[in-house]
Amino acid sequence: MASRFNALKADAHWQQVWDERRTFAADDHSAKPKSYVLEMFPYPSGKIHMGHVRNYTMGDVLARYRRMTGHEVLHPMGWDAFGMPAENAAMEKGVHPGGWTRANIATMKAQLKRLGFALDWTRELATCEPDYYGHEQAIFLEFYKAGLVYRKESAVNWDPVDMTVLANEQVIDGRGWRSGALVEKRKLNQWFLKITQFADELLDGLSTLEHWPDKVRLMQENWIGKSQGLTFRFRLSDGGEVEVFTTRPDTIFGASFVAVAADHPIAQALAGDPAVAAFIARCKQGGTTAAEIETQEKLGFDTGLTAAHPFSGHPLPVYIANFVLMDYGTGAVFGVPAHDQRDFDFATKYSLPIRRVVAEGDKADPAFDEAEAYTGPGTLVNSHFLDGMDVADAKREVIRRAEADGWGRGSTVWRLRDWGVSRQRYWGTPIPIVHCAACGEVPVPREQLPVVLPEDVTFDVPGNPLDRHPTWKHVACPSCGGEALRDTDTLDTFADSSWYFIRFASQPQDRPFDRAVAESWLPVGQYIGGVEHAILHLLYARFFTRALRHVGMIDVAEPFTGLFTQGMVTHETYRLALPDYDGPRGALWVSPDDIVVGENGQRLARMADGATVPVTVGRVEKMSKSKKNTIDPEPIVDQYGADAVRWFMLSDSPPERDLEWSENGIEGAWRFVQRLWRLVDGERGSEGRDAALDRKLHQTIAGVAADIEALSFNKAVAKLYELTSAVEKAAPSASRDDAVEAMIRLVAPMVPHLAEEAWSLRGHAGLVADAPWPAVDAALLVEDEVTIAIQVNGKLRDTLVLAKGLPREAIEAAALASDKVVRLLEGRAPKKVIVVPDRLVNLVA
RNA sequence: GCGGACGUGGCGGAAUGGUAGACGCUGGGGACUUAAAAUCCUCUGCCGAUGGCGUGCGGGUUCGAGUCCCGCCGUCCGCACCA
Numbered sequence: 001m002a003s004r005f006n007a008l009k010a011d012a013h014w015q016q017v018w019d020e021r022r023t024f025a026a027d028d029h030s031a032k033p034k035s036y037v038l039e040m041f042p043y044p045s046g047k048i049h050m051g052h053v054r055n056y057t058m059g060d061v062l063a064r065y066r067r068m069t070g071h072e073v074l075h076p077m078g079w080d081a082f083g084m085p086a087e088n089a090a091m092e093k094g095v096h097p098g099g100w101t102r103a104n105i106a107t108m109k110a111q112l113k114r115l116g117f118a119l120d121w122t123r124e125l126a127t128c129e130p131d132y133y134g135h136e137q138a139i140f141l142e143f144y145k146a147g148l149v150y151r152k153e154s155a156v157n158w159d160p161v162d163m164t165v166l167a168n169e170q171v172i173d174g175r176g177w178r179s180g181a182l183v184e185k186r187k188l189n190q191w192f193l194k195i196t197q198f199a200d201e202l203l204d205g206l207s208t209l210e211h212w213p214d215k216v217r218l219m220q221e222n223w224i225g226k227s228q229g230l231t232f233r234f235r236l237s238d239g240g241e242v243e244v245f246t247t248r249p250d251t252i253f254g255a256s257f258v259a260v261a262a263d264h265p266i267a268q269a270l271a272g273d274p275a276v277a278a279f280i281a282r283c284k285q286g287g288t289t290a291a292e293i294e295t296q297e298k299l300g301f302d303t304g305l306t307a308a309h310p311f312s313g314h315p316l317p318v319y320i321a322n323f324v325l326m327d328y329g330t331g332a333v334f335g336v337p338a339h340d341q342r343d344f345d346f347a348t349k350y351s352l353p354i355r356r357v358v359a360e361g362d363k364a365d366p367a368f369d370e371a372e373a374y375t376g377p378g379t380l381v382n383s384h385f386l387d388g389m390d391v392a393d394a395k396r397e398v399i400r401r402a403e404a405d406g407w408g409r410g411s412t413v414w415r416l417r418d419w420g421v422s423r424q425r426y427w428g429t430p431i432p433i434v435h436c437a438a439c440g441e442v443p444v445p446r447e448q449l450p451v452v453l454p455e456d457v458t459f460d461v462p463g464n465p466l467d468r469h470p471t472w473k474h475v476a477c478p479s480c481g482g483e484a485l486r487d488t489d490t491l492d493t494f495a496d497s498s499w500y501f502i503r504f505a506s507q508p509q510d511r512p513f514d515r516a517v518a519e520s521w522l523p524v525g526q527y528i529g530g531v532e533h534a535i536l537h538l539l540y541a542r543f544f545t546r547a548l549r550h551v552g553m554i555d556v557a558e559p560f561t562g563l564f565t566q567g568m569v570t571h572e573t574y575r576l577a578l579p580d581y582d583g584p585r586g587a588l589w590v591s592p593d594d595i596v597v598g599e600n601g602q603r604l605a606r607m608a609d610g611a612t613v614p615v616t617v618g619r620v621e622k623m624s625k626s627k628k629n630t631i632d633p634e635p636i637v638d639q640y641g642a643d644a645v646r647w648f649m650l651s652d653s654p655p656e657r658d659l660e661w662s663e664n665g666i667e668g669a670w671r672f673v674q675r676l677w678r679l680v681d682g683e684r685g686s687e688g689r690d691a692a693l694d695r696k697l698h699q700t701i702a703g704v705a706a707d708i709e710a711l712s713f714n715k716a717v718a719k720l721y722e723l724t725s726a727v728e729k730a731a732p733s734a735s736r737d738d739a740v741e742a743m744i745r746l747v748a749p750m751v752p753h754l755a756e757e758a759w760s761l762r763g764h765a766g767l768v769a770d771a772p773w774p775a776v777d778a779a780l781l782v783e784d785e786v787t788i789a790i791q792v793n794g795k796l797r798d799t800l801v802l803a804k805g806l807p808r809e810a811i812e813a814a815a816l817a818s819d820k821v822v823r824l825l826e827g828r829a830p831k832k833v834i835v836v837p838d839r840l841v842n843l844v845a
Numbered sequence: 846g847c848g849g850a851c852g853u854g855g856c857g858g859a860a861u862g863g864u865a866g867a868c869g870c871u872g873g874g875g876a877c878u879u880a881a882a883a884u885c886c887u888c889u890g891c892c893g894a895u896g897g898c899g900u901g902c903g904g905g906u907u908c909g910a911g912u913c914c915c916g917c918c919g920u921c922c923g924c925a926c927c928a
Contacts, residue, residue: 221923222923227928298926323928345926652868660856668869668870676885679899718868721866721867722868794907831908840909844909
């Protein structure tokens, strides 16, 4: 009689065995082919959530599968441990960011261990520890030495109450998210990394990333935003000049005005005039949200200046305009209303000429009477020497002439900006620079690294604790020995996550990584994480890798050859169906834990006093604290065991799509785990082959392998269900015993605890984690009989089971002999017969 | 506005241009049981049912379209006055 699988006991036992034997520690010196599987490391926010469980389960299946197929696998885990939430916790709860973070790490590590992930914990790292960030400081200084770091004055969002800099996301309706104070723009000296120096490489490199989702490549491409065109100068009526950038030099004869940004030096120079000053102020008022920009009216202020057209010398009015951005291109444009919608809107409002220069079909009249700008292809008209050219030729010709005559040049403009990395915050990597009155900015010498973040700080006063620390920032200048001050800013935490995958591969004490060892593991073969990191994190990591190559520290171009962006874990939302409920705001959301199912399936909320209240079931959304629709993984693991949770995470939904958490789903997974156990714990020792089962087994081995490699876990799961059913139904035989034996290995990547328990139960000495993936007998992948579809006029009318590989004539004859076909054809011969061997016959009557 | 993805039973989803709905969930019926749980068997797209209709809608290509092409509609995501 089969026993029941005791998940909790098995989980604890095998986790301990893996730990003690260091089963998943990666060997740098292994002769096996190396495979680096990585999931985005977590921020230690407190507890793990279902999103983590799903993410790490996917990576784990791949890592375990790779081990079984003979790879030396690096599958590490660490902590993205610097960041604002720790400081927020410090301010709210009076705890120290370091203590809070390290306690969270301990909690979350224990939780991850309970899921049985095949992780190399010997390489665990936390970015908040000096033995990590010290090396990051060394890298920063290498970049500095190579001229990839510079200092620039730049505007930040300043919260005058909290005395801190805010990220854009923390500014809500122009106010600080915490203090509610009106946010000011403040100019601060900040450090920048020259990511734009690599813009071309980062763009071109995208085409080599075949195993990245197209979507992510496209998002990066748009973010980098390469535009090619012409940069040229207009002479102004006051004797000055204004430089503009355009991607449409071909339309130059359609220009009817020039516009500059409110921040442009020309506008600023005129700001002595109160009317100009008022207009500039008005431009800056506008909101920055999508909706506001969309509906914002184009506004202009005529400066009275004119700009001379570079070919005709014709004067064009110069406006200050709210739709021109100072930080893109040159901060000035020329307006071609007929062929740019913004210019069209602007010209319409200010009654400026609208002149067609690109013919749309046969429309070539200089008077432009369309309702909107024409931006499509066409032939140049009303443009002197450009007439008759197509757009591309005309662009080239204008650039050629501008360069020949010396008033402009072909140029490339990027949307990508240099990366400002200074943060006026405490809980981050200190920037290893000393400011000396005599020597200026002085890098901290290598032997003085790490610049350790002091932990004796308080958060009872607003502002950066580093700045008001009594001693920390006072230091002797490394250059002259005089009194100097440390930079009290810390690095953007995106810097921490821009090279951690290299440190995982190699972690010597005295330098960031050993080049040869790191190169033996990198690039990461499969990187898995949320699509929310599609742009910034992945772009910064790509930049860091290229910058490290630039300074000669590593010879790797792209850090991640394979990228997979997994979907979120979602759940229904519940709200109290009481419009007049007078509880605190937000309390209307009800946690799934407090939901009971009433009669006829109605959902009710159980209130604190035991009463039940009807709720409305809202849409299925990403699990979030604000909607209270989270499911804490820990009690689920307690109840069902790690394997059932893992199995559910892989079932049903394709991994790139969202997975809806459901009670039925986890119960189904748990039932399957028990079903598997009954099989492995069942009878064996029978004789004889079962050809059909052999074939099913080998097809499943091949299919599951292919599905895992394609990360199509839901399909692998479906195939394993099918095989399980087939084995259950099969009569005892040696084939059936073989199938059960192989199945233990097939499910091992997904339900490793059950697999180890079964492997051991069936008398194997080693671990199933170290066992090889079952071999496929290719001969068994082919069926000897096939079901052939018989269609008449493309409609299915019958199916026939025939031997595989029959000649066309035999298949056709069999089809024509089918009773149903005979009845439908009523004695007539078909006009045409299409035979697809081993598949179908289509008779066209 | 620009770019992208997606749209298949009651639900999640399968399906190299070739038998639509694998597999799971839900639900119905049955077996076992004093009973329940667990387990097992069985059915489960729709309809006027020897047949017909079905993959968001309308066209097209093809012997054959969920799949390819054109045009709509809807949902979701990203970017956004980028010159």
